[in-house]
Amino acid sequence: MITPSTEKNETAPPPLDATPARALGDFIRAHRERLSPLAVGLPPGPRRRTPGLRREEVAQLCGVSPTWYTWIEQGRPVSASADALARIAVALQLSRAERAYLFELAAQRDPAEPDPAAQDAPAALLQTVALIGAPAYVLDRQWNALRWNPQAADLFVGWLDGENDRNLLTYMFTMPRAQELVVDWETRARRLVAEFRADSIRHLNDAPTRALIDGLSSASDAFARFWASQDVGEREGGERAFNHPAHGRLVYHQITFKPAHREDLKLVILVGSE
Known part of the structure; x- marks a missing residue:
């Protein structure tokens, strides 16, 4: 019996963290976790088990569905428009350099940037x-x-x-x-x-x-x-x-x-x- 590990003709997909979508998700999640509820005017609330904001809270601040926001953090191949990315940047209070990096990861042009x-x-x-x-x-x-x-x-x-x-x-x-x-x-x-x-x-x-x-x-x-x-x-x-x-x-x-x-x-x- 041939086990999957010994099959030579099957090419394994790249690890999820090697994809651009995964890099984008990791970047967004890291900045969500370092942003406190008080910084965005939300009460800390009891039994907060994760650092920073919850995904649902960021989704509410951005005006997007919690499911869509969760998928983008998970690195799934979902479509992220420039407008949605701009709202995420504002919600996460990204600096100018961080915002530019976000749009580079997503291969999108920041609508706030003037046309060169x-x-x-x-x-x-x-x-x-x-x-x-x-x-x-x-x-x-x-x-x-x-x-x-x-x-x-x-x-x-x-x-x-x-x-x-x-x-x-x-x-x-x-x-x-x-x-x-x-x-x-x-x-x-x-x-x-x-x-x-x-x-x-x-x-x-x-x-x-x-x-x-x-x-x-x-x-x-x-x-x-x-x-x-x-x-x-x-x-x-x-x-x-x-x-x-x-x-x-x-x-x-x-x-x-x-x-x-x-x-x-x-x-x-x-x-x-x-």
């Missing part, structure tokens, strides 16, 4: 570009260059010099000079599209992003083909080589930074390779 696209880029970030001795530039969420230094303008002919469209994807896929400048253009271009797909997932249906994708799909067969491949990749550093019309072959190592609280922006630096 509607905010100006931090002045200090833009000023930093001028202080960097290597080619450097700042991209917004659609990968338009917001600021760049003279070294970047000198390197990226046809993009950051003169009067050109400042979108990186538009440059790569519609400007012949990009194919001349970037070594192994097709590999880099394919990778760039995979990185943009991953980077834009949260605002893929926003009008500016949609217009950019649709426009490039019509203007460039290569972009349309790469986008249709559904490849997804993280924006990586590493070696970047260029065949510059004035300086010959140049090799850099790319480093990308995301400012705290503004992950829709990127500071890209190209450090010369020795």
Whole structure:
């Protein structure tokens, strides 16, 4: 007789505490247990066997059913809207950092947070570009260059010099000079599209992003083909080589930074390779 522990073809499911839903439930429960009834205006009451608030009390404060609240604490795969999560954050008196962490665990955008696209880029970030001795530039969420230094303008002919469209994807896929400048253009271009797909997932249906994708799909067969491949990749550093019309072959190592609280922006630096 074969016992379950000796069967090799059966794949055991991951432990419950390994799931995002379980992590969300654990986080909510921990903060419920550390919040006293008096802190929310409730009497302590006799025979309180659990620390902090009861689940039923939090559910009442949030205006949700006790069953639904219990399920979310238990890590069950229930749907949690941004509005419901916001009410839980208020009921549990979460700090700003704790509230942000709650929404990250739930993979939801906090409705109380302003849309990053509607905010100006931090002045200090833009000023930093001028202080960097290597080619450097700042991209917004659609990968338009917001600021760049003279070294970047000198390197990226046809993009950051003169009067050109400042979108990186538009440059790569519609400007012949990009194919001349970037070594192994097709590999880099394919990778760039995979990185943009991953980077834009949260605002893929926003009008500016949609217009950019649709426009490039019509203007460039290569972009349309790469986008249709559904490849997804993280924006990586590493070696970047260029065949510059004035300086010959140049090799850099790319480093990308995301400012705290503004992950829709990127500071890209190209450090010369020795």
